[in-house]
Amino acid sequence: MTAVAELMDYAEVVERFDPVLGLEVHVELSTATKMFCGCPNLFGGEPNTHVCPTCLGLPGALPVVNGSAVESAIRIGLALNCEIAPWCRFARKNYFYPDMPKNFQTSQYDEPIAFDGYLDVVLDDGEVVRIGIERAHMEEDTGKSLHVGGATGRIHGAEHSLLDYNRAGVPLIEIVTKPITGIGERAPEVARAYVTALRDLLRAMDVSDVRMDQGSLRCDANVSLMPRGATEFGTRTETKNVNSLRSVERAVRYEMTRHAAILADGGGIRQETRHFQEADGTTSAGRTKETAEDYRYFPEPDLVPIAPSPQWVEQLRGTLPELPWERRKRIQQEWNLTDEELRDLVNTGAADLVAATVDAGAEPGEARSWWVQYLTQQANTREVELAGLPITPAQVATVIGLVKQGELTNKLAREVVQGVLDGEGEPGEVIERRGLKVVSDDSALIAAVDEALAAQPDVVEKIRGGKVQAAGAIVGAVMKATKGQADAKRVRELIMERCR
Ligand SMILES: Nc1ncnc2c1ncn2[C@@H]1O[C@H](COP(=O)(O)OP(=O)(O)OP(=O)(O)O)[C@@H](O)[C@H]1O
Ligand SMILES: [Mg+2]
Ligand SMILES: [Mg+2]
Structure with a gap:
């Protein structure tokens, strides 16, 4: 045989x-x-x-x-x-x-x-x-x-x-x-x-x-x-x-x-x-x-x-929550998604997570981009499914809220999320522990702005000559010096004030 x-x-x-x-x-x-x-x-x-x-x-x-x-x-x-x-x-x-x-x-x-x-x-x-x-x-x-x-x-x-x-x-x-x-x-x-x-x-x-x-x-x-x-x-x-x-x-x-x-x-x-x-x-x-x-x-x-x-059975039927397929139909309408966009959200497992993040108070576009981009990348590197990441929709919504209030920049927000994923606790605790607050306090910012201006006198000349977009280089330098924690909008205002 x-x-x-x-x-x-x-x-x-x-x-x-x-x-x-x-x-x-x-x-x-x-x-x-x-x-x-x-x-x-x-x-x-x-x-x-x-x-x-x-x-x-x-x-x-x-x-x-x-x-x-x-x-x-x-x-x-x-x-x-x-x-x-x-x-x-x-x-x-x-x-x-x-x-x-x-x-x-x-x-x-x-x-x-x-x-x-x-x-x-x-x-x-x-x-x-x-x-x-x-x-x-x-x-x-x-x-x-x-x-x-x-x-x-x-x-x-x-x-x-x-x-x-x-x-x-x-x-x-x-x-x-x-x-x-x-x-x-x-x-x-x-x-x-x-x-x-x-x-x-x-x-x-x-x-x-x-x-x-x-x-x-x-x-x-x-x-x-x-x-x-x-x-x-x-x-x-x-x-x-x-x-x-x-x-x-x-x-x-x-x-x-x-x-x-x-x-x-x-x-x-x-x-x-x-x-x-x-x-x-x-x-x-x-x-x-x-x-x-x-x-x-x-x-x-x-x-x-x-x-x-x-x-009793009918009473229990009344306690059923919105079920995943009902929720999908609703978010497709509410967020105005094509079948394909909805499918991508569903296939990555993101749809329910996005919906839960929106339910926790986040804006739909923001919730979607966090789950589909940054968190999907994190899930891939950690070789877990999206839903298996150790972060909850409510925590993601909190971080999105802090960005909206100007307490975090997008970059800092990613660091906070990283901290939560690494088991450092709630977003607030990560911010505390890693010292991640946005610096919008002028006294702290002015020193960094002046230093950057002094280091790049040619840029200062350009700004004074009306090339406002040149200020980007100074903003960049200040962000680098403050490890990304400066409030970029305030930095720009300070630069303009000091170059007048
Ligand atoms: N020939 C078959 N090929 C594939 N699946 C089958 C076939 N016959 C039955 N099934 C499916 O296999 C499953 C059998 O599960 P079921 O719980 O009924 O029995 P079991 O496996 O013998 O019992 P236990 O719960 O003790 O494991 C069912 O989903 C049934 O539809
Ligand atoms: Mg069985
Ligand atoms: Mg069996």
């Missing part, structure tokens, strides 16, 4: 096969307390300090549903255009793993709280793809295992494992798409665009921190291929916990090329979970995937069913 080529060239993959995608996104809700007990829902903390008999699964402890998590679930369902179940239950998903002390996860199975919706996703070139949502259901997070010691520090080489149950019982919503078909070669891009759109939606709703790097938003990507023209889906693999938007795109693409090589060689795909390796963009086999029967799902006997009244 000849060796199987590991991957197929992408162009050939999409010529011979049609991909089918299924995306499962887990979102940790930012409620005050956990899903079924009163423990605080906080990221981090000393291990095993946010725990109680209920989330540790001790015998006799009973769960109580967190009402605010149910509200978030319904609101998310509504934002995703789902039906809200008039009646639903929790179910036990039984499996053993040390990070889950109850030996089952309290989840929902055939009776999810929200089902049958959609999310419209805009691709880079402006094309809109409607992604069907199969269901959004409530469940609880597991604890965290840390495998330590041994040669590799990985699970098989580790000497022992540590368990932290602080995360056990944190409210999760799992949002599952219907099989996504008919997207051909754009499958990897569609996957990234969907997770991006979902993240932006959840962020606008303020129900989760949606930090992929901290695991508050996690994506499992299911991929299968079928030969062009076939009607029956192929066997899927499920790449787990892909933790950045770029990784979602890479993982889908990699799985497509891997499946294609196996299928083209007459082989079969094993239904299994896989793990994505950030370093080389490949996936490796995890466990053979349980079918639903293996989990022996059954209705949770310790929790009452949930039956949201239509009135």
Whole structure:
């Protein structure tokens, strides 16, 4: 037997096969307390300090549903255009793993709280793809295992494992798409665009921190291929916990090329979970995937069913904020943007940030140029997404306001922003610490102006002779001497006064 080529060239993959995608996104809700007990829902903390008999699964402890998590679930369902179940239950998903002390996860199975919706996703070139949502259901997070010691520090080489149950019982919503078909070669891009759109939606709703790097938003990507023209889906693999938007795109693409090589060689795909390796963009086999029967799902006997009244659902619909696509439509009109300008703003992730900056009081043109130019450059050098920069729209609006009031020059403003990005605190603190106030106090400026005039007598002659524009050289010298902190307008006035 000849060796199987590991991957197929992408162009050939999409010529011979049609991909089918299924995306499962887990979102940790930012409620005050956990899903079924009163423990605080906080990221981090000393291990095993946010725990109680209920989330540790001790015998006799009973769960109580967190009402605010149910509200978030319904609101998310509504934002995703789902039906809200008039009646639903929790179910036990039984499996053993040390990070889950109850030996089952309290989840929902055939009776999810929200089902049958959609999310419209805009691709880079402006094309809109409607992604069907199969269901959004409530469940609880597991604890965290840390495998330590041994040669590799990985699970098989580790000497022992540590368990932290602080995360056990944190409210999760799992949002599952219907099989996504008919997207051909754009499958990897569609996957990234969907997770991006979902993240932006959840962020606008303020129900989760949606930090992929901290695991508050996690994506499992299911991929299968079928030969062009076939009607029956192929066997899927499920790449787990892909933790950045770029990784979602890479993982889908990699799985497509891997499946294609196996299928083209007459082989079969094993239904299994896989793990994505950030370093080389490949996936490796995890466990053979349980079918639903293996989990022996059954209705949770310790929790009452949930039956949201239509009135309550409508009341919750009324609490939905302006959603990203509504906001986009509005800013396009208000700022008078062409489709292309809007798309550029959306593609860089800037649209929502600009809008939030405007909401915080900044002028739209200023807000746009800060995010699209300087901050985009900063994001590129720091290799993070724009939204991942450690600066908030409110802070950007503050800096813009200070420039407008003449307290900062544009150059100083950039330095303040730099300080905020470097973790030096609020704009005011950076100004204080770095001494960045604009100098408009005459006594401080006059000395610098006189010195510059004395150094360039030829320029002084020109100004006196009526060549007013020559003053630029003196302004430049004063700015240099004051490290950019002089109020340029006042400097110019002083120069004119002294050259009269
Ligand atoms: N053949 C297929 N190829 C690609 N995606 C598929 C295929 N069949 C189903 N899917 C999608 O895969 C996802 C399966 O997620 P679902 O939560 O329903 O099941 P699961 O992965 O078996 O369960 P678990 O929540 O335990 O991981 C869905 O988005 C579904 O649309
Ligand atoms: Mg699932
Ligand atoms: Mg799954």
